[in-house]
Amino acid sequence: TELFGDRGLVKGNEELVPERGWQADLGLRLEVPGPDWLHAVVDTMGFVGERRDLIAMITTSQQTLVPINIGRADVRGIEAGLELDLGGWVDSQTSLTFTDTVNRSSQDEWAGNQLPRIPKVELYQATSVHWRELVRVGHTFSFIDGNYWDATNWYRAAPRPIHGAFVRVRPGAGAPDFELEVLNLANTTVQVMDRNPLDPSD
Numbered sequence: 001t002e003l004f005g006d007r008g009l010v011k012g013n014e015e016l017v018p019e020r021g022w023q024a025d026l027g028l029r030l031e032v033p034g035p036d037w038l039h040a041v042v043d044t045m046g047f048v049g050e051r052r053d054l055i056a057m058i059t060t061s062q063q064t065l066v067p068i069n070i071g072r073a074d075v076r077g078i079e080a081g082l083e084l085d086l087g088g089w090v091d092s093q094t095s096l097t098f099t100d101t102v103n104r105s106s107q108d109e110w111a112g113n114q115l116p117r118i119p120k121v122e123l124y125q126a127t128s129v130h131w132r133e134l135v136r137v138g139h140t141f142s143f144i145d146g147n148y149w150d151a152t153n154w155y156r157a158a159p160r161p162i163h164g165a166f167v168r169v170r171p172g173a174g175a176p177d178f179e180l181e182v183l184n185l186a187n188t189t190v191q192v193m194d195r196n197p198l199d200p201s202d
Contacts, residue, residue: 002055002067011066016055023049023075043081050074056116059149070151071105073115090129091138097122103151113153120146133170140164154198158191 005012027045034040054073057065077099084092099122101115114120121144128138142162149155166181196202 009065010057011060011064013067016067017053017069019051019053019055021049021051021054023047037087039085041081041083043079043083045079046077047079048074048076054115056151058116058151059155070103070110070115071107073104074102075115075118076100089131090127092125092127094125095123105151110151113151114146114148116148116151116153118147119144128166134172135170136166136168138166138168140166156193158193160188160191161186162188 001010001012002016003012003014025045025047027043030042032040032042051073052071053069054071055067056070057067060066077097079095079097081093081095083094084090086092099118099120101118103110103113103115105111123141123143125141126138128136130136140163142164143160144157145159147157147160149157162183163185164181164183165185166179168177168179170177194200194202
């Protein structure tokens with residue numbers, strides 16, 4: 001898709017060269033002791049790395065995406081996760097990621113900026129109630145903020161909170177699952193943005 005496009009939103013770029021780089025991760029997983037009706041697992045991880053010839057999707061003036069190599073970039077961040085099981089009836093999974101990226105491109109208008117389409121904050125939460133895995137009803141929530149559409153960091157996307165709900169049914173042992181899912185329960189389709197992101201009074 002990056003080389004040849006998708007005949008729609010993404011335009012291909014046959015002059016791309018492969019990304020190169022390294023990344024180091026360090027994580028810790030802890031099962032928290034508690035009463036029989038509560039099981040909790042906590043995950044934390046830090047990561048740091050460097051990318052060269054990084055491929056990034058850039059929004060064009062025609063509102064299409066084109067992949068380009070933007071040079072060197074530093075990426076670092078931290079992730080945290082929490083899994084809960086309450087009495088075998090309620091499950092909850094939460095994950096939170098903070099990512100800091102720095103564009104080390106030689107181009108003045110990009111140097112020192114955040115990489116496009118890599119948000120600073122990502123949150124995901126899912127909670128469900130179930131009965132013997134035969135019926136499961138749940139709610140999901142995702143939140144993204146600090147996301148730029150372009151390498152110049154001129155176009156910053158509005159924060160994006162999305163609620164969802166699902167029902168999953170398994171008629172019996174060995175039977176397939178049937179699931180109905182509704183995304184964007186609040187029907188969030190519009191966000192108010194600053195006309196000029198460099199001028200807080202506008």
